[in-house]
Amino acid sequence: MVQFLVKAVTNNHTDETRPMEVRETAKIGEGAFGTVLRAYLKGTSSSESSTGNILEQESDWIGPFAIKKVPAQTEYKSRELEILRKTSHPNVVTLEFFFTYPNPEDRNKLYQHLVMESLPCNLQSEIKRYRVSNLILPESHIQVYAFQIARAMNYLHSFGICHRDIKPSNVLIEPDTLLLKICDFGSAKRLEPNQPSVSYICSRYYRAPELIIGCSLYTTQIDIWGLGCVLGEMFMGRPVFQGQEPMLQLREISKLLGPPDKEFIYESNPSYNGPMYNHKLYSSSVPTRFKKVFAEASPEAVDLLTKVLVYRPQDRFVPSQIMAHIFFDPLRDPNFRVTPRTVNAKIEFRDSLFNFSDYELRTLGDLAARVLPRE
Numbered sequence: 001m002v003q004f005l006v007k008a009v010t011n012n013h014t015d016e017t018r019p020m021e022v023r024e025t026a027k028i029g030e031g032a033f034g035t036v037l038r039a040y041l042k043g044t045s046s047s048e049s050s051t052g053n054i055l056e057q058e059s060d061w062i063g064p065f066a067i068k069k070v071p072a073q074t075e076y077k078s079r080e081l082e083i084l085r086k087t088s089h090p091n092v093v094t095l096e097f098f099f100t101y102p103n104p105e106d107r108n109k110l111y112q113h114l115v116m117e118s119l120p121c122n123l124q125s126e127i128k129r130y131r132v133s134n135l136i137l138p139e140s141h142i143q144v145y146a147f148q149i150a151r152a153m154n155y156l157h158s159f160g161i162c163h164r165d166i167k168p169s170n171v172l173i174e175p176d177t178l179l180l181k182i183c184d185f186g187s188a189k190r191l192e193p194n195q196p197s198v199s200y201i202c203s204r205y206y207r208a209p210e211l212i213i214g215c216s217l218y219t220t221q222i223d224i225w226g227l228g229c230v231l232g233e234m235f236m237g238r239p240v241f242q243g244q245e246p247m248l249q250l251r252e253i254s255k256l257l258g259p260p261d262k263e264f265i266y267e268s269n270p271s272y273n274g275p276m277y278n279h280k281l282y283s284s285s286v287p288t289r290f291k292k293v294f295a296e297a298s299p300e301a302v303d304l305l306t307k308v309l310v311y312r313p314q315d316r317f318v319p320s321q322i323m324a325h326i327f328f329d330p331l332r333d334p335n336f337r338v339t340p341r342t343v344n345a346k347i348e349f350r351d352s353l354f355n356f357s358d359y360e361l362r363t364l365g366d367l368a369a370r371v372l373p374r375e
């Protein structure tokens with residue numbers, strides 16, 4: 001356990017900056033860019049007594065929080081703080097406080113500390129928990145989780161914010177309530193039309209085909225590919241496309257979708273000179289392969305997967321179309337109830353899944369009537 005006093009901690013909700021004590025209790029995650037620790041914070045406030053003395057008043061410890069520490073000055077540009085400060089959505093992790101503080105091992109190196117709400121588990125560990133018993137998540141859980149991912153994407157993409165690293169370990173969940181929140185905005189960026197961005201982002205198994213080909217003018221639709229991979233993984237219990245090396249990733253994709261056509265490759269990157277995988281690897285039709293690969297999925301789920309795992313980003317469903325899809329119709333039923341793995345009671349979701357803000361409703365446009373539950 002490590003405890004230290006930070007002179008300037010900013011509250012993300014009030015913008016107020018004040019000294020706070022920080023108590024780190026355990027490591028909960030380690031990534032390529034930072035360390036995530038469980039932590040508690042305690043504020044100290046000072047007031048003047050009638051005799052003119054300064055009285056330090058201690059408040060109680062609050063938390064637990066998840067603190068993500070990343071080096072504050074690097075050549076790698078993280079927009080995580082900036083993006084988390086702008087977002088406020090039930091399915092996006094909330095930033096509570098932030099501060100910079102030196103690394104205890106190297107006092108010269110400053111670390112940015114993002115103090116976020118803490119969720120108990122992520123989707124990768126949840127999928128694994130079922131897999132070790134040779135099971136997959138119940139379809140009702142998959143519906144609840146996938147809907148919330150699509151809802152978060154609908155919100156983020158409406159501002160042009162692309163997450164750029166969608167994968168099960170970046171999807172936090174609360175198994176008691178099936179609440180889901182997307183985390184890790186370390187690769188996220190607000191994409192501007194016709195402004196190039198680096199294509200070497202996103203973890204290999206979840207990379208959209210246009211990224212593999214080297215596209216630099218991609219859109220937020222790369223996140224939809226990630227959503228398709230996560231949805232498929234919940235049905236398979238393992239990643240859908242497990243390329244052994246970066247270039248073999250496209251080969252894995254072509255085993256399910258068939259070879260990418262020349263037009264798609266040219267549109268993605270006119271100077272692409274890597275392997276084309278233009279030989280058919282299977283003789284069966286694409287719908288047959290989807291049914292076979294996602295053998296545990298219902299016909300509605302398979303249909304949705306064929307609408308999101310699509311080569312051309314323009315042809316992939318957008319989040320509002322995903323939420324309106326028949327796969328999610330059971331959620332719209334007033335009698336829909338689910339028993340979480342951890343709780344011996346059926347729970348209702350109407351309020352938590354469909355509590356759209358006016359802004360969200362406007363982004364849904366005409367599809368709102370299809371997304372909202374039936375009365």
Ligand SMILES: Nc1ncnc2c1ncn2[C@@H]1O[C@H](COP(=O)(O)OP(=O)(O)OP(=O)(O)O)[C@@H](O)[C@H]1O
Nearest residue numbers: 029031032033034036066116117118119122169184
């Ligand atoms: N708010 C949170 N609550 C609980 N756990 C969290 C939270 N944020 C992150 N984690 C855990 O820490 C892990 C690493 O966090 P994060 O992905 O933000 O770091 P990263 O350095 O970008 O990692 P990676 O390189 O794997 O993408 C997550 O997979 C998750 O399990």
